[in-house]
Amino acid sequence: MAQKKITQTAGQTQLGDLAPKFAELNDDVLFGEVWNRPGLSAHDRSMVTVATLVGKGIIDSSLSHHLQFAKSNGVTRTEISETLTHIAFYAGWPNAWGAFRLAKDIWRDETTNEDAKAAFQHEMIFPIGEPNTEYAKYFKGKSYLARVSASQIPFSNVTFEPRCRNNWHIHHATKGGGQTLVCVAGRGWYQEEGKPARMMKPGDVVHIPANVKHWHGAASDSWFAHLAFEIPGENTSNEWLEEMTDQEYDKLKWE
Template sequence: MTTLQKIKQTAGHSVLGEFAPKFAELNDNVLFGESVWNDSTLNLHDRSMVTISILLGKGLIDTSFKSHLEMGKKHGITRQEIAALLTQAAFYAGWPNAWAGFRMAKEVWADNETATEKERFQQEMIFPIGEPNTAYEKYFSGNSYLSRISDSQISFSNVTFEPGCRNNWHIHHATKGGGQMLVGIAGRGWYKEEGKPAIEILPGSVIHIPANTKHWHGAAKDSWFAHLAFEIPGENNNTEWLAPVTDEEYLNTK
């Protein structure tokens, strides 16, 4: 599975740039650069799980371990997952190490006991969920949220859907160019063009929507979902909002 999240590290240059410039370069540009952490073979969630396991096994339960716990939480590791990881690791890394790891993990995931589903979902992505999508709520079935990311060059926003939420059938009209591109960033959702099978959208999925194409998109019935929506430049762009997606149409996606 691919992911849009990228690790960018500057600690090496900030702390050791003058004292050990080569080490700083290796830390920031190789370990946390494209060579290791940003290699797409493993997603960031899985890399964090692996790194936490190794540090625990070596008994390195220090500030760096806590930093990797916090990073792992940001990359979507849940409280249940970290508890399962530390429990299994106890049999291989040693009981005292696991106890030390649990003490730090309880601090890092302390807020998850009372966190809302929305707050937990926010932890899965780097883009903000934003505010309730009141400006377009009449075109959505269910609750959605909108965060404008950029108005320069190509305008795009992060749109977040609660489980079961979807927008109405609609068309992005243009006489030249135009259309829209969606990039999944968290959760699971659907894209459906009229007359074609629905396409599942996962983190890293890219959907190209030609201009003048009738379609809808939204969350799976059992999952929060967020995508970036890019507005493709064109001539005489306008969006025509049509009828809501019926429950029968929606449930038939899968």
């Protein structure tokens, strides 16, 4: 997934009349070029910027802006807390206190679950996407869906929270059909009816023939994401069946 291009107009908005060249350098060079250079992600550049500002004792509205910017670039509550704690020993306790007061308000509404979700996003290049509401009734737990491509062989990235899994189901087809799964992050399970459950880790591939009953989902202690490729076929349809119960799921063991 390509990094979203960073743009900035604050220089022009606030200083364009007074200092047009400074505004141009701020918006077009600093943010337009430096922040978009390859080699560091926007997430990492935000971390570096926050550390530098706190180290210089700048804990005013400028830091508040960059903390908000850091959050929008995917910096989690856990990451900012650890970063400021580390900085305190090198940049001074009062500076860290001031930064924490600002960060506390900015990350106030971020729940532990959202923090974990944001951290998991950093493990893979594909987007987590939106809550998988259309198919939620066929999943136990919360899942997310991001359509990656609708051309040639359509495929999506499906993300499962820990313990989330879909119901037993069958991809029907009279010819061709079926599905291929490619694990891209985390750890999870795949199981066909009558066979032992198979663990899935990043890079693992599962080929699911048409008309085979199966389920897949996350490990109990890990988020899990896989690409799901829809194999073309004739007279294709999905049949959703019973759920994978807690009793059955809790019997699964990693080997």
